[in-house]
Amino acid sequence: MALQPPELTYMESESRCDYNWTTGEVVGTFLAALRDHGTILAGVCESCGQVAVPPTSYCESCGSEVSELREVGPRGVVMSWARVADGFGGAPAEAPFRYVLVRPAGADTELLHVAPDDDGIRIGAAVRPEFRPREQRGGAITDIKWFVPDGAESEGL
Amino acid sequence: MTRPVAVIGTGQTKYVSRRDDKNVPEIVREAGLRALADAGLKPSDVDAVVIGSAPEIFEGVNYPEDWIAPALGMCPGPVMRVHTGGTVGAATGIAGFYHVASGIYDTVLAVAYQKLSDGVPQYGLSACYDPLWDRDFACGAPALVGLQSRQYLDRHAPAVTEEHGAMVAVKNRRNALLNPYAQIRKEITVADVMSSPPVAEPLKLLDCCPTSDGAAAMVIVSEQTARKKCPRPAWFAGVGTCSESPYVPHVDMAYPESCVRAAQQAYQMAWIYEPAKELDVAEVYEAFSFQELIWCEALGLCGPGEGGKLIESGRSELDGALPVNTSGGVLSSNPIGASAMIRQIEAAMQVMGRAGEHQVDGVHRALAHSWGGAIQFSTVTIFSDEI
Numbered sequence: 001m002a003l004q005p006p007e008l009t010y011m012e013s014e015s016r017c018d019y020n021w022t023t024g025e026v027v028g029t030f031l032a033a034l035r036d037h038g039t040i041l042a043g044v045c046e047s048c049g050q051v052a053v054p055p056t057s058y059c060e061s062c063g064s065e066v067s068e069l070r071e072v073g074p075r076g077v078v079m080s081w082a083r084v085a086d087g088f089g090g091a092p093a094e095a096p097f098r099y100v101l102v103r104p105a106g107a108d109t110e111l112l113h114v115a116p117d118d119d120g121i122r123i124g125a126a127v128r129p130e131f132r133p134r135e136q137r138g139g140a141i142t143d144i145k146w147f148v149p150d151g152a153e154s155e156g157l
Numbered sequence: 158m159t160r161p162v163a164v165i166g167t168g169q170t171k172y173v174s175r176r177d178d179k180n181v182p183e184i185v186r187e188a189g190l191r192a193l194a195d196a197g198l199k200p201s202d203v204d205a206v207v208i209g210s211a212p213e214i215f216e217g218v219n220y221p222e223d224w225i226a227p228a229l230g231m232c233p234g235p236v237m238r239v240h241t242g243g244t245v246g247a248a249t250g251i252a253g254f255y256h257v258a259s260g261i262y263d264t265v266l267a268v269a270y271q272k273l274s275d276g277v278p279q280y281g282l283s284a285c286y287d288p289l290w291d292r293d294f295a296c297g298a299p300a301l302v303g304l305q306s307r308q309y310l311d312r313h314a315p316a317v318t319e320e321h322g323a324m325v326a327v328k329n330r331r332n333a334l335l336n337p338y339a340q341i342r343k344e345i346t347v348a349d350v351m352s353s354p355p356v357a358e359p360l361k362l363l364d365c366c367p368t369s370d371g372a373a374a375m376v377i378v379s380e381q382t383a384r385k386k387c388p389r390p391a392w393f394a395g396v397g398t399c400s401e402s403p404y405v406p407h408v409d410m411a412y413p414e415s416c417v418r419a420a421q422q423a424y425q426m427a428w429i430y431e432p433a434k435e436l437d438v439a440e441v442y443e444a445f446s447f448q449e450l451i452w453c454e455a456l457g458l459c460g461p462g463e464g465g466k467l468i469e470s471g472r473s474e475l476d477g478a479l480p481v482n483t484s485g486g487v488l489s490s491n492p493i494g495a496s497a498m499i500r501q502i503e504a505a506m507q508v509m510g511r512a513g514e515h516q517v518d519g520v521h522r523a524l525a526h527s528w529g530g531a532i533q534f535s536t537v538t539i540f541s542d543e544i
Contacts, residue, residue, distance in 0.1 A: 009177050013217065015217060060402045079308065080304040080305070080307045080308040080311075080410075081304065081307055082300050082303025082304045082306075082307055082357040082358060082359075082360070083303075083355070083357065083358035084300060084303075084356075084357050084358075085354075085355045085358070088279070088295075090295040091295060092293060092294045092295055099294065099296060099300045099303065099304055099357070101304055101308075112294055112296065113294070114294065123307070123308070123311045140293065141293060142293045
């Protein structure tokens with residue numbers, strides 16, 4: 001039989017996948033601290049001393065073990081931002097909003113998060129986290145609603 | 158070094174936003190057969206196949222190498238799939254190089270593809286992030302590169318501006334007019350780019366790549382076969398790969414260490430001391446306009462902070478001293494899993510003298526770069542007309 005030009009061009013399908021990711025002790029402690037105490041914990045490398053947030057049980061810089069956790073922030077410095085004007089499915093905030101990279105005071109690394117669309121969000125600006133009410137927190141990075149401008153420049157942070 | 162290895166044939170499909178006529182194995186077959194024909198070989202000459210594509214979530218079919226390998230006409234036979242984020246296409250070519258360099262195989266077909274229209278691309282991109290903290294932000298690619306571009310612009314202001322990004326887009330879209338495989342073949346102006354709708358500021362629509370369906374392939378062979386079959390092989394002169402932290406913000410996105418290290422490794426292997434002088438063409442993976450300038454700096458094709466001067470000077474134009482993205486770049490075609498191999502294919506074609514209307518005169522050494530993941534994978538491949 002001769003080939004036909006595709007009329008039945010597509011087959012549709014939908015999948016939904018549920019996942020249950022194991023966090024490990026260090027990440028689990030970090031998430032619990034967000035939920036229960038409204039604090040941001042960083043991991044301190046026992047070998048090179050890097051203070052990394054969010055923490056991992058292994059140092060991404062030198063490969064050594066990390067078992068010490070230390071509170072950092074809450075204030076931080078904006079390291080970069082990108083403004084999203086239009087909403088999209090799964091967006092982490094209502095548009096317009098800004099993605100931000102924030103280095104909490106005392107940490108050597110940055111967090112990815114969101115911020116309001118405010119001109120106070122620019123590289124070098126000081127910001128602080130706004131946490132959701134305790135009853136809305138479930139132990140996730142989104143227990144922090146977003147980072148908002150915290151007044152003047154960030155010298156000393 | 159290793160034993161000499163060369164590319165002697167390449168194949169591509171015309172990149173489009175949606176291939177309505179062929180399924181995934183069929184588009185890969187199209188590119189594979191073209192590459193074999195370009196090399197003067199047949200499927201039965203192939204000793205092993207390496208297949209690369211972005212994660213399964215894009216097309217929704219797990220271990221697609223199962224589905225695809227028989228379409229290349231060499232089954233039963235050795236097949237391996239490779240994956241390294243957006244650098245996968247280049248890693249596939251590099252894996253093909255390793256296969257032949259090892260001495261175990263003589264003729265390898267490396268194929269890379271993506272059929273983004275079969276799924277929802279942004280969902281696939283968002284699901285690539287660390288599930289424990291980055292995933293919730295649905296950051297996707299434009300937002301990630303928006304953060305990268307903002308850092309780059311602020312760091313070097315006023316020497317680099319948004320207009321410089323626009324100039325990159327104008328150049329590459331113009332180059333695409335000479336590439337029959339390119340998806341977007343429409344000339345634009347700086348004003349068009351600057352006035353296009355914002356996506357993730359500072360990125361505007363025309364600073365961004367399209368999403369594409371397409372496949373690409375290279376035939377990689379030993380010296381013996383290269384000398385027999387090809388008048389001007391593209392020899393692998395240098396290869397470098399590097400990966401750093403997967404957590405988005407732990408990388409200096411405006412000058413990534415993985416890119417610097419991959420370049421160093423490749424330059425050392427290729428005995429290149431002054432890349433800006435010794436290279437004749439460069440293909441860099443500029444999914445978004447500012448990235449072309451960022452990569453050129455990190456690759457040492459110009460100094461840090463000099464990306465603006467580079468694009469203004471005309472040096473990276475098709476008729477300049479060091480043309481960059483003669484193919485039209487990722488800004489013109491982006492079948493993700495294949496995009497990094499397309500950079501290698503363009504670099505190889507330039508050395509082989511098979512780049513048609515976008516052929517640059519007197520190419521001896523060409524570089525192909527790629528980035529991937531959360532800007533933490535980098536690869537650099539250098540082809541030369543001599544070993």
